[in-house]
Amino acid sequence: MPPRASCSWRGKTARRLVAYALAGTLVSAPVSANVESYQSDLPNIGTAAASTLSVAKEKEFGDAYMRMLRASKPIIDDPLLGEYVNALGHRLVANANDVRTPFQFILIDNQAINAFAFFGGYVAMHSGLFLHAKTESELASVMAHEIAHVTQRHLARSMEAQAQTSPLTVAALVGSLMLAIAAPEAGIAAAHAATAGSMQSQINFTRRNEEEADRVGIETLARADFDVEAMPRFFSRLADEYRYASQMPEYFSTHPLPASRITDSRARARQYPQKSVPDSPDYQLARARIVARYSGIADRSAMDWFERRHKAASPAEKHSLDYGIALLDIDAQRYQQAREKLAPLIKAQPNNRFYIDAMTDLDIGEKQYDSALSRLNQALSQQPNNRVLLLNHAYTLVKAKRGGEAIKALERYTHQHADDSNGWFLLQQAYESTGTHRDGELAAQGERYALRGQWSKAIRNYTQAAQLAELGSLAQARYDARIDQLRHQQARFKALSDR
Structure with a gap:
């Protein structure tokens, strides 16, 4: 996609912009027939918080927090990686218990080892996990752990525990927990300051949450046919790697990792049948893409990383390494x-x-637009609703200066995927390329502002668009109606933030 003007998923210059948040549709996955006979002996206490915060309210908070993240965090805006992590995440979700909300999985452009979950079924992972998780099962073990935090409603339970020892209401506690999205340890500290609760009780409660998330996560891993040993193996390697480090990874601040937790997760994993689970080709390709474009490694160092591994790689692994090298070359x-x-x-x-995505980059780089469009049209004939292909196709039309065609395609796309900033950015570019659709350009940019919770900017853009539209036209009526919707959303957002 675009060579990184102000929003894209291509090249090296704009990696840290708007989120590509895929809406979650559960993907079916095989359930291991052996899992039922290996049940955990820990009690299931995950639904005890139902009286604190309704699932509907959690979704509302989750949407607000996601908009905050888009505005404040370097979220990876890459359709291919978004497609991969959501497919992997939903394979796990399809095999999890107590799922009450759709899930969305996002990647944050950060080399630190960390992941966190928040209200509304959102799970965020740092790109650094791809560099430290040596297998797909290890990556899946981190995701399964975070999914368990959501299904067991640990944030709601944390608020309930605080409310029982504090004169403040749950609504007041939400404000302090908002910090937990971007920096969970800061959120915990703020919650303590607000409630005067004891630090030791919070640490103990957090560790119980972690142990429960490990237990539930391992069961989910087994049901989804991943290697359950991956979780204790990943924990153990992290502990060994940072045993004598002066600065601990961010992961340890938000996920306490005492020796007892590693021992317990290893014992629980051994209750399940041991199996060797190969990495999927998509995992290897996604990892190569992150090393090439989102690792912060200089071109020469990244090339060395691929070439060193190429010598001892299997034929399947060599394909992903060649792909990563090709991205660096592009x-x-x-x-x-x-x-x-x-x-x-x-x-x-x-x-x-x-x-296909890489060849699109290459063809556009060499201005071979017809070649790119021919390949994409062929792929779309078999997968007409695939987001990656649709966005590649629209981007190619924009670069080929076929703005009118791009507008038609992107108006359909953004109608179906209103939460995707990539679509709105491309639509903004397509309108701009025609030189005759300033109102459409402003409206598309306004939607990007709205996705970041920047309501005043969004309303300003739509107001300007309405002024440019023909008086009494359908376009003007549509812009005015959207202004009303944005003001309503702004009021709801402010009400949540003021709690």
């Missing part, structure tokens, strides 16, 4: 070298969206 405008790497890959797997 970003450095070494187009001939990139084509030499990509051509055999896409010939062998012409429907692989990672390869």
Whole structure:
């Protein structure tokens, strides 16, 4: 996609912008027939918070928090990675118990090892996890743990525990917990300051949450046919790696990791059948994409990373490493070298969206727009509703200066996927490219502001769009109606923030 003007998922210069938040649709996954005979002996206390905060209210808070994250955090705005982490996450969710809300999984561009969950079924992971998790099962173990925090309603239970020892109401506690989204340890500290609760009781409660999330997460891993040993293995390696470090990873601040927790997770994993689970090709490709574009590693160092691993890699792993090298070549405008790497890959797997996306980058770099569109049209004939392909197609139309076609495609796309800033950004670019749709350009930009909770800016843009539209036209009526909706959303957002 665009070479990183102010929002895209391509190249090296704008990695840290708007979120690509995929709406969650549960994906079916096989359930291991052996799981039922390996039940945990810990009690299930995860639903005790139902009286504190309704699921509907949690969703409302989750939406507000997601808008805050888009405005304040470097969320990875990459459709391919969004598609991968959501497919992996929903495979786990489909095998989890007590699921009461749709889930969305997002990546934050941060090399630190961390992940966190918050209201409304949102799970955020740092891109650094891909560099430290050595297998897909290890990555899945972190996700399963965070999914358990949501299904067991740990945030709501934390508020309930605080409310029982504090004169403040649950509504007042929500304000302090808002900090927990961006920095969970800061949120915990703020909650203590607000409630005068004891630090030791909060630490103990947090550890109980972590133990419960481990137990439930391991069961989910087993049901989803991942390697359950991956969780204690990942914990143990982190503990060994940072045993003598002067500065501990952020993960340890938000996820206490005493030796007893590692021992307990290992014992629980051994209650399940042991199995060897190979990494999926998409995991390997997603990891290569993160190393090439979201690791913060310089071009030469990233190339060394791929080349060192290439020597001992299996044939399947070499494909993902060649893909990563091709991305580095594309970003450095070494187009001939990139084509030499990509051509055999896409010939062998012409429907692989990672390869199609990279070839689109390459064709656009060489201004071969018809070649890119031909390939994308062929892929869309088989997967007409795939977001990655639709966005690639629209972006290619914009770069080929076919703004009118791009507008038609993107108006349909944004109507169906109103939560996707990529679509709105491309629509804004398409309107701008025509030079005759300033009102549409302002409205598309206004939707991007709204997704970041910047309501005043969104309303200002729509007001200007309405003034530019023909008096009494359908467009003006639509803009005026949207202004009313935005003001209503602004009022609701403020009410939540003021709690």
